[in-house]
Amino acid sequence: MKIEKARKQDFAELMDLMHRAFSAGGVDHDRFEELYPDLYQPTSESMGCNYIIRTEGKIASVAGVFPLAVRIGDTRLSIAGVGGVCTDPRHRGKGGMTALMNRVVEHIRGDGYALGWLTGERDRYARFGWEKAGSETVVQFLKLRPQDRALHWKVADLHPARESLDAVLAARDALEVKGLCDDETFRLKLQRKHMQVWQASLGSAFAYVVVNRKFQWLAEWGGDPEGVRALLNHVMTQVPLLNIAIPRRRDRYASLWQSVAQQYGKAVENLAVFDLLGVLKAYKPHFAEAWPRSQAVHLVATDGEKTLMSAGITDGKPQARAPRGAFTVRLPQLRMVSFLFGPHSPSFLLDLPPEARWLDQVFPLPFTMPSLWRV
Numbered sequence: 001m002k003i004e005k006a007r008k009q010d011f012a013e014l015m016d017l018m019h020r021a022f023s024a025g026g027v028d029h030d031r032f033e034e035l036y037p038d039l040y041q042p043t044s045e046s047m048g049c050n051y052i053i054r055t056e057g058k059i060a061s062v063a064g065v066f067p068l069a070v071r072i073g074d075t076r077l078s079i080a081g082v083g084g085v086c087t088d089p090r091h092r093g094k095g096g097m098t099a100l101m102n103r104v105v106e107h108i109r110g111d112g113y114a115l116g117w118l119t120g121e122r123d124r125y126a127r128f129g130w131e132k133a134g135s136e137t138v139v140q141f142l143k144l145r146p147q148d149r150a151l152h153w154k155v156a157d158l159h160p161a162r163e164s165l166d167a168v169l170a171a172r173d174a175l176e177v178k179g180l181c182d183d184e185t186f187r188l189k190l191q192r193k194h195m196q197v198w199q200a201s202l203g204s205a206f207a208y209v210v211v212n213r214k215f216q217w218l219a220e221w222g223g224d225p226e227g228v229r230a231l232l233n234h235v236m237t238q239v240p241l242l243n244i245a246i247p248r249r250r251d252r253y254a255s256l257w258q259s260v261a262q263q264y265g266k267a268v269e270n271l272a273v274f275d276l277l278g279v280l281k282a283y284k285p286h287f288a289e290a291w292p293r294s295q296a297v298h299l300v301a302t303d304g305e306k307t308l309m310s311a312g313i314t315d316g317k318p319q320a321r322a323p324r325g326a327f328t329v330r331l332p333q334l335r336m337v338s339f340l341f342g343p344h345s346p347s348f349l350l351d352l353p354p355e356a357r358w359l360d361q362v363f364p365l366p367f368t369m370p371s372l373w374r375v
C-alpha cells in the first residue's frame with residue numbers, strides 16, 4: 001500500500017472523506033474543519049500532518065499526527081497527538097488503518113517524541129502501543145448553591161474571531177497547567193465548533209471560561225478564581241450540567257472545584273510511551289519535588305522476553321543505566337504505560353513488597369491533555 005502525505009490541494013477531498021467516514025452508520029458527525037479549524041486548513045503545513053492511502057486515485061484512508069505541547073507545572077511535554085483516523089466505508093477491512101498507524105508510529109519515533117496521545121477504543125490502538133491511562137479527575141456540576149455565587153462581577157460574551165484576546169492571553173500566562181501554542185492558533189482553537197467564550201471583570205480583575213456547549217464541557221478557564229466562579233454561575237443558567245477534567249496538581253482553582261463539584265470520576269485516554277528515558281527526563285521537575293531520598297528504581301518495558309526500553313531514576317534523576325541497588329519494575333510495554341500514568345497507583349497495579357511502596361509517592365505521573373488541545 002502506498003502511503004503519502006496529504007497536500008494542500010487535497011483539502012476538500014480529505015474533509016469530505018473524513019466527514020463521510022465518521023458519519024457512517026447514521027452518526028451525525030460534525031465536519032472536521034469546523035470542529036478543529038486550528039488543525040485542518042487548506043495549507044501545505046496543515047495537510048502535511050495527514051498520512052493518506054489512495055485507492056483508484058481517491059483518498060481511502062487517513063491518519064493525522066499533530067505536534068502538541070503541554071505544560072504541567074514546571075514539566076513541559078512535547079506530545080504526538082494522533083487524530084482523524086478513518087477509512088472510507090467502501091474500503092474497510094483491507095488493512096488501510098493498520099498500514100497508516102504503523103507509518104504514524106514510525107513518524108513519531110523518527111521525530112523523537114517520547115509520548116503519544118489519542119482518543120478512541122482501547123483494543124483498536126493497543127497493538128500499536130497505546131493504553132488507556134491518565135490521572136485526571138472529571139468533576140461535574142449540576143447547579144451552584146446560592147453560597148457559591150460570586151457577586152458583582154460583570155459577565156459578557158467574548159467573540160474570539162473579532163475581539164481582542166489580550167486579557168485572555170495575559171490570564172493564560174499565569175496558568176500552571178495549560179496547552180501551549182502561538183496566539184493565532186489559540187484564537188482558532190477558541191473558534192472550534194460548539195465552543196463559547198465568556199469573560200468576567202471586576203475593577204481590574206479578569207477571568208474567562210471556554211465552554212463546549214454541545215458536550216457540556218468546561219474546555220478552558222483562567223484568571224481570577226472568583227471570576228471563574230461568577231462565570232460558572234452564569235454558564236449554569238444556560239446549560240443543564242457541566243463537566244470538567246481537572247489536573248491532579250493543586251493550583252489556584254483547586255478549592256473552587258472542590259466547593260462546587262457534585263460528582264467525581266476518572267478520565268483516561270490512550271497514551272503510548274516511545275522513549276522511556278525521554279518521558280522520565282521530561283518529568284524531572286516532578287521528581288525533584290516528589291522523589292524520596294536515596295531511593296532508586298530501574299524501569300524495564302518488555303515485549304515477551306525482549307527488552308524494548310529501560311531507564312533508571314536515582315535521587316530523582318533519570319539515567320539510561322540501571323542505578324545500583326535499584327528496585328526493578330519489569331513490565332510489558334502497555335502495563336508500563338499504566339505504571340507511569342495511572343489511573344491506579346503502583347501498589348494497586350503490582351504486588352509491591354513493602355520496601356517498594358514509596359513508588360506510590362511518585363507515580364502515577366501527573367498528566368493532563370487540555371480540552372482545546374485534543375485532536
Ligand SMILES: CC(C)(COP(=O)(O)OP(=O)(O)OC[C@H]1O[C@@H](n2cnc3c(N)ncnc32)[C@H](O)[C@@H]1OP(=O)(O)O)[C@@H](O)C(=O)NCCC(=O)NCCS
Binds near residue numbers: 021121
Ligand atoms: C476504524 C477504522 C479506521 C478501521 O479502518 P480499516 O481500514 O477498515 O482498518 P484495517 O483494515 O486496517 O484494520 C482492521 C483491523 O483492525 C481491527 N480493529 C478495528 N477496529 C477495532 C476495534 N475497535 N477493536 C479491535 N480491533 C479493531 C480489526 O479487527 C482488523 O483486524 P485484522 O487486521 O486483524 O483483521 C474504520 O472502520 C473507520 O473509519 N471507522 C469510522 C471512524 C472511526 O471510528 N475512526 C476511529 C476513531 S478513534
